[in-house]
Amino acid sequence: MKLKITLLALLCLFFKASAQSFTGASEHELKVGDHVPDITIANIINYNSASVKPSDFKNKILLLDFWSTWCSACVGNFPHLYSLQQKMPDELQILLINCKSTKDNLAKLQSYFNKRKNYYQLPCVVEDTVLDKMFPHQTIPHYVWIKNSKVIAITYAPEVNEKNIRSVFEAGRVKIIPKPHINYDDKESLLNLLKGSQNQTDFYHSVLLPYQPSMLFHEQFRYTDDLRVTGIEIVNCSKINLLKLALGNIGHLQSDRIIIDGMDPAGFLADSTAESWKAKNCFCYEALFPACNREEAVEFFRQDFTRFLQVKIDSVERDMDCYVLTIADSGKITEAKQGTKVETNIFDNTGAPVFYSNYSVKDVLYQLESKYQVPFIDETGLVTRVNLQLPANYRDEESLMKAFIRQGFQLTRSKRKLRCLVISNQLAYPATAQNH
DSSP: OOOOEOSSSSOOOOOBSSTTTTTGGGGGHHHHTTTTTOOOOOOSSSSSOBBBBBBTTTTSEEEEEETTTOOHHHHHHHHHHHHHHHHHHEEEEEEEEEGGOOOOOOOHHHHHHHTTTTTOOOOOOEEOGGGGGOOOOSSSSSEEEEEEEEEEEEOOOOGGHHHHHHHHHSSSSSSBBBOOOOOOTTOHHHHHHHTTOOOOOOEEEEEEEEOTTOOOOEEEEOOOTSSSSSEEEEEEEEHHHHHTTTGGGTTTOOGEEEEEEEOOHHHHHHHHOOOOHHHHHHHEEEEEEEEEOHHHHHHHHHHHHHHTTTTEEEEEEEEEEEEEEEEEGGGGOOOOOOOOEEEEOSSSSSOEEEEEEEOOHHHHHHHHHHHHHOOOOEOOOOSSEEEEEEEETTTTTTHHHHHHHHEEEEEEEEEEEEEEEEEEOOOOOOTTTOOO
């Protein structure tokens, strides 16, 4: 397990404005119901004008989508947004907002959109640095709905749909799940934050807390200067990932290598970006304790989860059906050149052929395993990184096998003895025990 893992999003920002047109308006956060100043929104690409104002979209919904090129959840929703834009041009204007803190830049964004121009084109603000203070947020994608220069909603992705958009025009209002915002400092105790206290007096506790919708998923160990561990913090993690994290060396296993014994698997193996699912199946965990070595901390962590979730965890080897990748013709393999950008479009959901640039074979197979839910085993022995082209219908076994053959590999169905995670029901503590 890495010393500190922080996943998902950095802050993205709102639309770009010049300093001259934005005097004083950046000093406060705008919320639902607030008026949006009629500022100049500049640095726009993929649009018929390089700058606009909110007043230019009178009687339309101006939907601001905060995103980055490295956010798979963001880009995976673009085909849906483009479809809405094409279907509802008189009611909706989508404006993508890419902020400077994402480390994206004009060249990177132009390259990104050029590769996908046959599937969608959406206007995008480049390198915004100003209006993040108006719409602060910690997770992306992040959607701000504006109509007639008034903020009418701030939402998650599932709320951006035709039904909700039409309800704004037909009923004059929108009834959708809002996206709350919490100012969160990951240097503070999670428990103290959620209790509303900045006074860190606790020095020994462990607690399991419910899903916090406005906070980033992340996990981290807290260290002293001499690298001893004093705490563990995990935010908005599913049950299965909590358990896998506690197991260290097999924590990378995907759901096809996890066996649920005697329990309903839905809460463990199912996964969803829907807030309703997360509210039931995701948790936050924090433990603070006297300084100890990492092995002792991980054991503390593991014991807590078996108590909290009332399960027994075993690791076993079983014969399993799987796909095995080997080398068929090394002369056809395209090795990536040093310095080539690491990139794939497998998360785009555009229906385009899938490409991998500068990827390890292991990482490619890991992603294919997550799509097929069948183990993919690397027996190529390759340590170099490669470029690969897979078909758009890569979930079709025959098409995938043919694509690998063309590029010097052979993918076959076989059986292998693989290590699996077995989760079984073992009530060791009362269900109400939530901290100690």
